[in-house]
Amino acid sequence: xxxxxxxxxxxxxxxxxxxxxxxxxxxxxxxxxxxxxxxxxxxxxxxxxxxxxxxxxxxxxxxxxxxxxxxxxxxxxxxxxxxxxxxxxxxxxxxxxxxxxxxxxxxxxxxxxxxxxxxxxxxxxxxxxxxxxxxxxxxxxxxxxxxxxxxxxxxxxxxxxxxxxxxxxxxxxxxxxxxxxxxxxxxxxxxx
Numbered sequence: 001x002x003x004x005x006x007x008x009x010x011x012x013x014x015x016x017x018x019x020x021x022x023x024x025x026x027x028x029x030x031x032x033x034x035x036x037x038x039x040x041x042x043x044x045x046x047x048x049x050x051x052x053x054x055x056x057x058x059x060x061x062x063x064x065x066x067x068x069x070x071x072x073x074x075x076x077x078x079x080x081x082x083x084x085x086x087x088x089x090x091x092x093x094x095x096x097x098x099x100x101x102x103x104x105x106x107x108x109x110x111x112x113x114x115x116x117x118x119x120x121x122x123x124x125x126x127x128x129x130x131x132x133x134x135x136x137x138x139x140x141x142x143x144x145x146x147x148x149x150x151x152x153x154x155x156x157x158x159x160x161x162x163x164x165x166x167x168x169x170x171x172x173x174x175x176x177x178x179x180x181x182x183x184x185x186x187x188x189x190x191x192x
Contacts, residue, residue: 007081
């Protein structure tokens with residue numbers, strides 16, 4: 001996404017339910033209801049041990065032809081573009097979106113248009129904001145950390161440190177700044 005100047009984010013609709021079960025595996029999903037009916041899943045149900053990995057692998061494989069401009073993570077697709085060869089960033093971005101939608105349509109994977117962002121200067125990606133100026137922390141998450149009450153015991157301190165770890169990528173020498181609080185986690189540490 002480096003050097004890109006315009007971004008879009010898509011959420012695939014119905015996630016696991018877009019993956020058809022292998023014919024031989026359908027009987028293995030049978031469930032008997034109290035009324036005596038037997039139901040079998042024709043699509044991959046949620047809750048199976050390997051369902052997330054299978055779904056992610058499927059989406060990654062289906063979108064491989066557009067991966068350089070539309071990487072995916074599970075049910076999220078991030079499309080990014082920049083102007084090249086005399087075409088504006090918007091023209092290139094529309095082209096990348098069209099190609100991504102064509103691949104998705106071909107494989108019968110559809111986007112949830114209620115959870116989409118088109119042509120933005122910045123999009124949320126895995127808890128961070130990614131834009132033409134790089135990656136930055138989500139201001140909402142930073143606000144929660146700033147407003148967190150002061151810990152008064154080890155359990156509360158662990159909770160705070162776990163939350164604050166979100167910022168380690170963005171704070172230089174995070175470990176050094178974190179050390180005084182981490183020292184309080186030791187068994188014989190004195191709380192003032």
